[in-house]
Amino acid sequence: MTCAILDDEPLALDLLADYCAQVPGLELKGQFDDALAGLAFLQDTPVDLVFLDIHMPRLTGVQLAQLLPQPGPRIIFTTAYDQYAVRSYELNAADYLLKPIAFERFLQAVQKVRQQLASSSAAPQATGLAPAPTAPTEPQAASADAMFVKNEHRLQRVAFNDILYIEGMKEYLMIYTTTGKVLTLQSFRRVEEVLPPDRFARIHKSYLVALSRIEHLERGKVQVAGRLLPIGDTYRESFASLIKAYNQL
Template sequence: MIRCLIVDDEHFARELIADNIGMIPFLELVASCKNVEEAMRVMASEQIDLVFLDIQMPGLSGIQWLSAGLINSPMVVMVTAYENYALEGFNLNVLDYLVKPVAFDRFLKAANKAMELYLLKNKQVAAPSSDTNSLFVNSDYSLVRISMDNITHIEGLKDYVKIFQLSNDKPIIPRLTLHYMESKLPASSFLRVHRSYIVALDKIVSIKRNRLYLPDADIPFTDNYRPVLMEYIGQHS
């Protein structure tokens, strides 16, 4: 869990960031501060891993605080209305630079970047748990948990995918690529069978010519994926 601190002089901005943090399972909000002085008091007594920092605030600015150095060197994501500070921010080794108003998918991208760096710094891998058989995707401005056991197939549509499930008549449509989904799914259970499709191998009911028949769909597969598919069938015959 990444422990977060918000530092922004605007009440509404702090609320929006807090709402976004609350939607991301691996983020925990420790405190929300309206200026740097409040933030320094929090950081003197709390372990903070990630700071969402505004730049222009009364008193000590975000840039001045960063330049002076933060206690325990947390990761910093700048969240500001001013694009012209981006270069200065990156010169101060900020993790990301978000321009208000921040769309949730952009916020989630920054959070994912923070998690990758957090795991690298702490030499951790994702801990085994019941969640290893599920994943979260962003759909309709919400994070949705999907059980991998429930997925029948996934269809790629340029920058989007359709995730079809046994227990849901309507697919979930997150803004992700099929390549990304392929990297997140276990290769022992899922197979790319076409440039536009991934299937759950245990959901295949039958195969006829170059089509796979699933409980509620039939989809094409191409010859270059046939050897792996046939190998799986041979192991389960």
């Protein structure tokens, strides 16, 4: 079984590579700390399994998975966040590995993929994401259509459909919605873990936009709700790939 690893954290990348070397029959074809380099490799080199970090610069793991050729590899997402955040993506990943990753848990996930590949002929997949694992007993956020953010001394509900764009303001975020603005003491990283990746995109170190709210693109900027927002150089290529993939505008 062949695999690849994509993770922007060097220690996590090295750890997973070491784990792969310890598993008989698991051949590591490539490891990347850059999402776009990893995507280019996977578009040209088919593998059976990808260990994919959810949050990476320029392109999230979720966005990358959706850009892979189909039928694609099985995906095992890795994340430092708990499973409630991961489940909000509504994805059919083969498995989730929560950092720090123990070898025993890694081996369990690999074995699960082996079993899925062995039985895949009986259940052909429409996408490269594998069948969903057995539902856990805890409540899930898979059907969530909103998120709760800290606003002063309360948690305020913000519906995904209402979000226009989000602006970073040092340690705060300003969420612009169809009904007003919400200021929250929160990080982009945490918000990106919760927002549906097929509906939102980071375009700049200070801006994240709802794809459905983009009015037009012009000269390295996007217009949302009448305001022109810059597309940062770091995000330009990944954003262009998303626009092309989803036939936006």
